[in-house]
Amino acid sequence: xxxxxxxxxxxxxxxxxxxxxWVETKRDHRKIVFLDIRDRTGIVQVIGDERxxxxxxxxxxxxxxxxxxxxxxxINPKIPTGEIEIEAQEFxxxxxxxxxxxxxxxxxxxxxxxVRLKYRYLDLRRKRMARxxxxxxxxxxxxxxxxxxxxxxxxxxxxxxxxxxxxxxDFLVPSRLQKGSFYALPQSPQQYKQLLxxxxxxxxxxxxRCFRDEDPRADRAYGEFTQLDLEMSFVTQKDIMxxxxxLFTKMILELFPDKKISQSPWPRLNHADAMKKYGTDKPDLRxxxxxxxxxxxxxxxxxxxxTEQSEEDYFHGSGKSKFAPSHHMFTAPHPDDIKLLDxxxxxxxxxxxxxxxxxxEVGGGSIRIHDPAIQKKIFELIGFSEKQxxxxxxxxxxxxxxxxxxxxxxxxxxxxxxxxxxxxxxREIIPFPATSGxxxxxxxxxxxxxxxxxxxxxxxVTEK
Ligand code: ASP
Numbered sequence: 392x393x394x395x396x397x398x399x400x401x402x403x404x405x406x407x408x409x410x411x412x413w414v415e416t417k418r419d420h421r422k423i424v425f426l427d428i429r430d431r432t433g434i435v436q437v438i439g440d441e442r443x444x445x446x447x448x449x450x451x452x453x454x455x456x457x458x459x460x461x462x463x464x465x466i467n468p469k470i471p472t473g474e475i476e477i478e479a480q481e482f483x484x485x486x487x488x489x490x491x492x493x494x495x496x497x498x499x500x501x502x503x504x505x506v507r508l509k510y511r512y513l514d515l516r517r518k519r520m521a522r523x524x525x526x527x528x529x530x531x532x533x534x535x536x537x538x539x540x541x542x543x544x545x546x547x548x549x550x551x552x553x554x555x556x557x558x559x560x561d562f563l564v565p566s567r568l569q570k571g572s573f574y575a576l577p578q579s580p581q582q583y584k585q586l587l588x589x590x591x592x593x594x595x596x597x598x599x600r601c602f603r604d605e606d607p608r609a610d611r612a613y614g615e616f617t618q619l620d621l622e623m624s625f626v627t628q629k630d631i632m633x634x635x636x637x638l639f640t641k642m643i644l645e646l647f648p649d650k651k652i653s654q655s656p657w658p659r660l661n662h663a664d665a666m667k668k669y670g671t672d673k674p675d676l677r678x679x680x681x682x683x684x685x686x687x688x689x690x691x692x693x694x695x696x697x698t699e700q701s702e703e704d705y706f707h708g709s710g711k712s713k714f715a716p717s718h719h720m721f722t723a724p725h726p727d728d729i730k731l732l733d734x735x736x737x738x739x740x741x742x743x744x745x746x747x748x749x750x751x752e753v754g755g756g757s758i759r760i761h762d763p764a765i766q767k768k769i770f771e772l773i774g775f776s777e778k779q780x781x782x783x784x785x786x787x788x789x790x791x792x793x794x795x796x797x798x799x800x801x802x803x804x805x806x807x808x809x810x811x812x813x814x815x816x817x818r819e820i821i822p823f824p825a826t827s828g829x830x831x832x833x834x835x836x837x838x839x840x841x842x843x844x845x846x847x848x849x850x851x852v853t854e855k
Contacts, residue, residue: 398432401475403458410435410454410477411485413516414446415496428454428477431521435472439479449488449495449516455481504818508832511823523820526646527808531598533642534619541634543594543621548583550600553782555581557719559603562614570849576602579801581721582786584622585759588797589789596621598804612805612817613825618754622799628744628758631800632659632690635746635754639807643686647811650684653677657688662740665691675750683813689747696724696741697772712774718743720769721786722757723798729765736772746802748810756800763790 393411400408415429424443427434437454446452456479467473492510493502498519507514514520535545554561557578564574577583579601587595599620607613623631636657643650653676665672672694676687697714714736716722724732725740732739746754760766766787770780805820818824823832830836845852 393430396432397428397430397435398471400435400458400472400477404460404475405458407455407457407480408477410437410456412452412454414448414450414452414488417443417446417448419444426454426479428452433471435470436467436476437479438476439482443479443482446484447488447490449491450484451486451488453483453485454479455483500815505826508818508824508826511832515822520819523808523812523814524822526812527804527820527822529646530642530808531804533646534596534638535598537638537641538594538596538621541594543596544592545597546587546592546595548577548580548597548599550576552577552583555579557581557601557603558715559605562602562604565848565850567848578603579618580620581719582783584620584799585721585786585797586789588622588624589792589794591795593624593795594621595623595799599801607825607827607829612821613827613829614831615825616806616817616821617804618801619804620799620801622797624795624797626758626796626798628692628742628798631756631758631798632657632744635800635802636688639688639802643811650686650811653685653687657690659690659692662691662694672745673747673750673752676747677749685749686811687749691745691747692743693725693740694718694743694745695737696722696728696739696743697736700774712772714772714774716769716773717741718755718757720773721759721766723760724765732765732768732772742798744800746800748807751806751810753807753810754800754802756798758796758798761790761794761796763787766790 395403395408395410397410397412400410410428412428412430415427415434418425422441424439424441424446426437426439426443426446428437437456454477456477458475459478461467461474461476491513493506493513495513495517497517499507499514499517515524539545551564551574554575555578559578561575561578564576566572566574580597580599584595584597597620599618600615601618602615605611605613623634640652640655643652658676660672660674662672665674668674672691674689676689677685678687679685694717696717698717700713700715718741722741722743725742728739742758744756745752760769767780770783805817808814808820809817812820814820825831839852
């Protein structure tokens with residue numbers, strides 16, 4: 392294993408070292424060659440002789456040399472290794488690099504995104520992207536340890552599963568063992584996390600991958616995205632909001648010290664008031680929209696339980712109802728409005744809470760229905776056919792064996808970090824995002840299956 396990192400080279404003044412890295416830049420000065428050698432921790436200057444002239448940028452090298460303090464005048468205060476340089480005695484080219492298909496020394500916004508995604512492994516060498524990946528990992532680590540310290544446990548839920556409608560189209564995976572049947576990739580772990588409450592877990596979380604076959608939009612990722620999925624038993628909406636607020640406030644303080652949260656506690660907006668005042672349920676409450684470091688969090692609550700059903704709704708089909716759930720069908724009605732379910736369902740408020748940051752909806756959740764009779768009523772109101780109801784009979788049954796009242800939330804990791812970092816697109820946060828045309832980065836999936844594969848699955852493809 393490589394033992395010395397660039398950032399630690401100043402600790403070895405006067406000593407011989409071996410350093411592995413990439414040639415970030417090369418400057419020829421007749422008999423002397425200056426290199427900047429880069430690794431994940433930074434860059435350091437190396438001085439060598441004519442033998443290094445043939446080195447190409449981005450080649451991977453091993454430098455053997457002496458660490459020397461730079462003369463006072465030549466100190467570069469802009470980099471942490473600026474007080475030293477390495478006098479190379481020997482070097483080895485471990486891998487010579489061809490000219491790159493795009494520059495990687497800029498922030499990259501100016502480069503055609505298709506090219507960036509085709510060469511994502513080079514794009515991620517870019518300083519801004521390397522930093523985004525590091526912050527993403529640190530954020531997930533922070534979230535995990537915060538929640539573990541609050542007595543949550545992380546539980547995996549299946550990826551090959553049954554539809555959990557969150558209002559989008561499902562991705563289907565054909566089954567070989569049961570020809571003609573399909574798994575659906577989860578749009579969220581919603582049903583499993585509720586079943587984990589029946590299981591007595593009480594405090595669950597998961598850094599969960601979710602799959603939704605939606606048309607690409609700027610603030611949505613095509614295909615898959617990651618959310619912090621969490622669920623708790625014996626809680627109120629206030630408890631969920633408070634925990635989320637403490638988690639992200641502490642995370643921002645620790646990992647994003649330049650950012651300032653404009654208002655604490657985060658304002659809680661009533662849905663109807665927000666619509667009246669801002670014309671949206673996710674208003675951008677920043678005091679100064681030009682300030683890249685301002686973070687204006689808010690909660691929107693008291694949503695109507697139902698919205699009007701549209702033709703694309705999963706629930707459509709029976710054609711008998713004008714109602715679709717505004718969050719999802721497991722969201723509990725406001726306790727004061729239960730009676731209205733029979734008389735005026737359009738007026739029922741749901742116990743839904745949306746988390747808003749700088750004008751983006753970065754998370755949503757709710758208190759759930761735990762009374763099978765109310766759950767059945769909601770299925771009726773959204774016009775479920777008997778067959779559709781049957782697909783959720785396991786939930787209704789589970790709720791007959793002792794279910795704690797429960798609720799949760801699922802902030803999007805990609806979306807939240809995009810808003811915190813002020814990035815223009817989710818694709819700046821996701822390591823290997825799909826292109827706007829729905830192709831995966833680098834490998835350009837989807838691609839046709841072989842005839843043998845199709846035969847095994849009992850599938851025939853009709854050409855369009
Ligand atoms: N499953 C919901 C979603 O993905 C979040 C939740 O209700 O916890 O939006």
